[in-house]
Amino acid sequence: MDIRIGMMNTGRELSFSSNETASDIEKKVADAISSGSAVSFSDVKGRTYVVPSSALAFVEVGVEETRRVGFVA
Numbered sequence: 001m002d003i004r005i006g007m008m009n010t011g012r013e014l015s016f017s018s019n020e021t022a023s024d025i026e027k028k029v030a031d032a033i034s035s036g037s038a039v040s041f042s043d044v045k046g047r048t049y050v051v052p053s054s055a056l057a058f059v060e061v062g063v064e065e066t067r068r069v070g071f072v073a
Contacts, residue, residue: 001025002062003041007055014051016043022061029059 001022005014018025018041032039032053040050
């Protein structure tokens with residue numbers, strides 16, 4: 001699943017792939033915003049990203065889709 005995070009007061013975005021489900025990511029972000037704490041994500045390579053919820057501008061979660069093989073008509 002691809003995740004893209006935009007942060008306030010910066011022109012750069014944080015983009016990575018994760019093995020977490022979309023509902024897990026939504027719950028993490030909602031809990032962090034409501035409690036005012038930081039939110040952490042792990043990517044497929046084992047790296048961890050910690051972002052303060054006060055700095056979040058948006059969190060974009062990609063769709064869970066398997067790769068297609070062959071030609072599509």
